[in-house]
Amino acid sequence: MVHKVGELPTEPGGGQYHFPLMAYDHRSIETGWQKRWEEQGLYRSRVDWEKPKHYAVTMLPYPSGDLHIGHWYAMTPSDARARFMRMRGFNVLFPMGFDSFGLPAENAAVQRGVHPAKWTYENIDRMRGQLRSMGAMFDWEREIVSCEPGYYGWTEEIFRRMFEEGVAYRGEAMVNWSPALNTVLANEQVIDGKDERLGQPVIQKMMSQWFFAITKYADELLSYHGTDWPEPIKAMQNNWIGRSEGAFVDFTVEEGDAAGEKVRVFTTRPDTLWGATFMVVAPEHPLVDRLTTDDHRDAVTAYTDASSKRTELERTADDKEKTGVFTGGYATNPVDGEPVPVWVADYVLVSYGTGAIMAVPAHDGRDFAFARKFGLTITPVIHPAGEEPLDEPTMTDAYVGSGVMVNSGPIDGIEVTDAKGRANPAIAAALDWLDANDAGEETVNYRLRDWLISRQRYWGTPIPMIHRADGTVEPTADADMPVVLPEDVVFSGRSPLGELPEFLNTVDSDGNPATRETDTMDTFLCSNWYFFRYLSPNYAEGPFDPEEAAYWLPVDSYTGGAEHAVMHLLYARFFNKVIRDMGFFEETHQIMSAHGRDPGNDLDEPFKMVRNQGQILGEERIGDRVVVDGEMDGNRFVATSMKVDPAAQVGDGAIVGELMRRKERAMQVFDGTEMINVEVPEGALVDIPAIPGDNDIHQLKHHLEIERMSKSRGNVVNPDDLVELYGADTVRTYLMFAFEWTKGGPWNSKGIMGSQRFIDDVWKIGTVDYEAQNSSADADATLLRRCHQAIDRVQNGMESFKFNTSVAALMELRNSMTVVARDGSVSIEAWNEAVSIMLRLLAPIAPHITEQLWTDRGHDGSVHVAQWPQFDPALAAEDTITMVLQVNGKVRDRLDVPAQITETDAEELALASERIQEFIGDKTVRKVISRPPKLVNIVAN
């Protein structure tokens, strides 16, 4: 790919190109600079209290084997932004590491007989090389690898402290057990009753496990004080934490074994207590046995046994139909002293609230369905606003709207709104009544459960605890810390730690024989605090060096995928608060203060700003040949049948052509001349030979659908190949330009050509033997204006994570400069200034080519430590502006006017326009809106 020395077309400008012989050769230039930067230590970051700091982190990868395009998509803009901040005068830290404990390593060991450590380290080596090819400014001196004892030993230490503080505890609870993964899982790792890794069903088991008391922090986790996070992420976390305000109310058991005992329920609607006509307890509720009367015992036992055998998935899958049995027992409703029957049903979950509910069938859909099915009493206590009172026999649904309380004794007549908690007058009145009558207590309940962190797996951080012979647990002694994962083990798919006597057997603090904990920690713990370890990866006195922490913390910008919203991002916030409360930041605070930095609330949250990138999907599948039958309906064709058939000929059906893409409701088929919208109704016959069995519209959509990249789909875009072909700078530019970063989208293998042309043009601009032909001061000012407009736009895009607009601004500058280069219309000084600005603006995005050109053009030092061009609004301002003239809001004429034009002058010019007068005609001018210099709008009728 060598460009010719060119006497290229001279029209219309009349100038000549003087392009050099050599095109931009990314192969020789990019790796060369990567090496030089490394040797020069260009990206080392040091604490410097004289300079403002910026700590930027992009989520560290799991060393799965190869860096994929998604990593590049996530990391490149983060790197560019870190570089941009550095050029703007910040002392920037941008580190990288590997989240290297986890299941895939262990699976590789089982399947291929490779030790997880070997597999992991080989992958890390390969990925390190791939990351270098990106040309990112990672400070490799600060790299962390979480499977090294130097890292996980500190996780263990933090665990020991958490145990002492009671934040880490061993508890017996109903937990999620994955038979497929051979381990328990946290609630966050179970989606729709299946594990998030393999999608295999998870069952409920009572087990003794290690937990972190994240619920203690539920309220603080709902506040994001001092942070700038995407609203959807906060919404997801809030949703997950699930705070509900309500009350505990005690119902007293009437007779039988449990007579006099209280059954506590949680309710968010204490106002409806007077309508509570029965109670339901979960099958696992501890009082079930004693509530059950002898004549109901067989039925209840049968029911609870059956439900214990069902998985979470089964319980929720066959949803609608409620099941349950009567215990025979009764409890007293405290508000009116009425006895209500107590039932057992699995629609009440033992894990939420108190595992028991008061049922208000008139005003709760689930209770209503249950009451109707089992013929239980329904008592309405809300009179719907502006309607007839509810009539029990004719009700077909629970009434959940607003109105006025009725049949509710002391709170009769009080208004019920749609508001939650005390903001609802009826709820407030009920809470006050409960308090005054000692019948219940106002409370807050959370959906969030404590974090189950033990895993019955080998390749993870050891839990530094010892099981004593007497059944109690104690932390590993200081001298034995950290507990190092033994390497010489045999893999069978089950954790080998329990079968390794030299690991298992130890002594307790009294010298008695004891055993080590063989479970390891959830790998999400590793990523809880790695951004602290980056600060001082070799620090031996603690998890992080307070001297570094005082300067760098907190993380100023954190970027990564939104899929971590309720796992990593929530856990990391929790851990940060725990570390703070255990006093790890005390010294850090002192050092901050000593340097005159007020710690304030800075260390309450780990990440000041979070931004999420979208996902790169596989390239769209188009061009399948299809045969469609059906008939035209308006401008769309409604199909009765659609068949994918590569050999289809014209005449095989009403429409034969290529399937182009899926619109919202229609498929588009291109028959060679026009694009036809084809609607495929649910009942239409669909035949896709590639998908066996009966096909329908959904499979057709799926067939076309742009999917996540995966090896099995064969749609993986390999960044190494792209770098080889186009160079890292082109790939970086394309990834930053092609999508709205937060959104992502399908890969387009042709689109990258635009970025390649851009990079080639930059090379031409930077190397052209520029000759001023007929330059003028005006042209100089115009070019400088374009440059300053570009500075503004590039800067804004970088700051607001709208990287595509930054690249677009640079492409526009390229367009202007290409014309200037051809015409020679500016002075050599103006040209050099413009090139210098352009190179600096582009440096964060395309670091290699800009560095080469910067050096070649005789600048001292690296472009990456050059100062960002100072934006000057005066230089960016146009002196003439096209003013739009409107009549009744429609554009009718345009005029070039001085930017400084006054309101009156603009108005006069507008009224003087012939075209405007034509449109005004014989109408009367009612009003003139003058917004100089952009617009004048004349209202006439």
Add this chain to the structure above:
RNA sequence: GCCCGGGUGGCGGAAUGGCAGACGCGGCGGAUUCAAAAUCCGCUGUCCGAAAGGGCGUGUGGGUUCGAAUCCCACUCCGGGCACCA
């Protein structure tokens, strides 16, 4: 069901109250070439019109405003999260 985010050309997208479609891909026409690639020049929302020009146009319907892709109300569709959560 509840909670978020979104709907703009053939495509990715720009414009946050003031010229809709910047920038790029693709397409069309032309130059160069034996030819192709690459490169260069021009056109490219849609309808009417020979043109000048005009009508329409940011999911749908309504509203606020001199003026709405942008603000408000209702609906609809797409994506995501949560979900017998009491």
